[in-house]
Amino acid sequence: MQLSLSDKFHSEMARLCPAPLPSVLAIMVSGGSDSLALMMLAHDWAAEMRQDPDNGPVTLIAITVDHGLRPESAAEAEGVAKIAHDLGVDHVTLQWKWDGVGNLQAAARAARYSLVQEWRRRKRPEIGAILVGHTRDDQAETFLMRLSRGSGVEGLSAMKALPLSHKAADAAGAAPVIRPILWASRADLRAALQARGMGWVDDPSNDNEDYLRVRTRKAMRDLAKIGLDVDTLTRTADHMARASVALWARAADVARDVVTEPYPGILRFDLTRLERIEEETQLRLLAHGVGCLTQAPYRPRLSSLEALAEAAYAGRGATLQGVQSFVQDDALILVRELRAVADYECPADGASAWDGRWRIKGRRLGEAVIRPLGAQSLAALELPKGLPKTAFQSYPALWAGQALVAVPYLAREGLCAPQYDPSAEFHRSILSH
Incomplete structure (x- = not known):
């Protein structure tokens, strides 16, 4: 028997948010079909949780970030607020203005998360997690985009749903972000919205081929003809995620003999032992070391890691992503760059x-x-x-x-x-x- 969208969502939330449930959850809702469907499913789930004697009531707060990039954006945010009100979900709109620096889509994406986390810290610290509406389609698109950039195993690995019990340490006390509809297709979500008489906003930028994601989405229609459809691409991303787990286990095992931490914030790599292991693990250890020191959310580029290793074996220091390296007595020392x-x-x-x-x-x-x-x-x-x-x-x-x-x-x-x-x-x- 095939489960309904609602049943699948309930099952996923049971996995991602084990009891006791947070008293408050936030949902990032843009007005597009994916996030509106997430809000609808979360509303139905929360209503059922109120009837469960083992759980307390769960309050939902929908958060819309108005990027102010189109004249219609304010009205669209008001439209989301109305839909949320009709469902009985609290709603807040946060404003953002682009400073014109860097890549627009990347800046807007980063702003969404930082604005929501900052608002939570100031206004609603009791929010236990933030739900976002990434889908199977997003998984497939992201895989292809990263493949086009030459990403390795890490970059091609599937996005994680990230259960609430996952303690990704954050010095600023940010709420965990979880993705409870990664298993759902955009087509099914839109069908569910239509069945409830709910519309959504189609952002014109979704047709702008200046953006790689738009070009990727359109290319997938042709790729599906040779079997590279959403299901195949997401399965491959899942395979890469499993490979990544194995590679990190290997790296952790090797690290015991290769890396020491003489003082907090100072990492010492035994270059003789490091050079004897396979290059993939070498670069993985270096990437992890850089990430520990900088707490940066993204791994350094592969070419930059290779350059760091090459310099070390040649006896030279280097800098990478705010980290300084030194070579001394057949050891590579990594510290924070002054x-x-x-x-x-x-x-x-x-x-x-x-x-x-x-x-x-x-x-x-x-x-x-x-x-x-x-x-x-x-x-x-x-x-x-x-x-x-x-x-x-x-x-x-x-x-x-x-x-x-x-x-x-x-x-x-x-x-x-x-x-x-x-x-x-x-x-x-x-x-x-």
């Missing part, structure tokens, strides 16, 4: 996160702040042997005005209580992929 954090400052109050990785409580220090140690102050300190002095330039230090007070693990440690985020610890976080 230039990347030179202007970072936050209170040493034990709660504020410096560079997304460090929380430091200054003991009996009043208004002490965290800033990088820097080259000048470094010269006056006696530093550990076996590591290049310059590796500590970007290390966090406690300052009272222009006076250096303490440096975690290095100088007057008794005046500070440091905490290093577990998501930035190399070995502890490697299997989170």
Whole structure:
């Protein structure tokens, strides 16, 4: 017996949001068919949960980001608000204005998530997760787009639904984003909306062939004729995701013999051992090291990782994505690049996160702040042997005005209580992929 869309959604939510359920969930709703169908399905699911004695009531909040890129956008946001109201779902519209810098679609996508997370932090911190309406069609399109860019296993892996129990550590306390309709086709979702008498907005940009996703979507019609349809592409993306899990398991196993962390935020790779393993694992370990130090959401480009490895084997240092590398005594040292954090400052109050990785409580220090140690102050300190002095330039230090007070693990440690985020610890976080 084939399950209905509603039954499948209920099953997926049971998997992604195990009891006890969050009391509040947000839904990102643009007005397009995918996100409106998500709101409809979530509304029906929440209504059923209210009847379940094992769960408390779940409040839904629909959030629309008005990018202001078309004259109709404000009216479309109002249309979403009306549909949400008719369903009994709370709604809020957030405004964004493009500064004209960079790729428009990428900037708009990043803005949607950052605006929603920031609004949640300020207004509704009780929101336990944010639902987004990515579908099987999105999976297939993303796979083809990344294939056209020459992506490897990681880039071609399927998007993850990300269960709520998944603790992707976020120093800023962002809510997890989950994708409960990755299994659904856009055609089925639109049919469900039509059956309920609900329309949707067709964004004119979806026909603009200046965008790669639009060109990809249109190319898929011809590719389907040779068997490269949505089902085939999503299955392949799933295969790549399984391969990625195996490759990360191999990387984690090898890392025990190759990588050490002499101090939090300083990674040491044994170059002799690193060079003996297969290149895929070498680059995976380097990518993970860079990601730990920068907390960047995206892996560095393959060509950049290859250049970093090539420089290391030639005995040269390099920079990559805000990370500085040094070669010393047959070891590759990775640290945060000083230039990347030179202007970072936050209170040493034990709660504020410096560079997304460090929380430091200054003991009996009043208004002490965290800033990088820097080259000048470094010269006056006696530093550990076996590591290049310059590796500590970007290390966090406690300052009272222009006076250096303490440096975690290095100088007057008794005046500070440091905490290093577990998501930035190399070995502890490697299997989170």
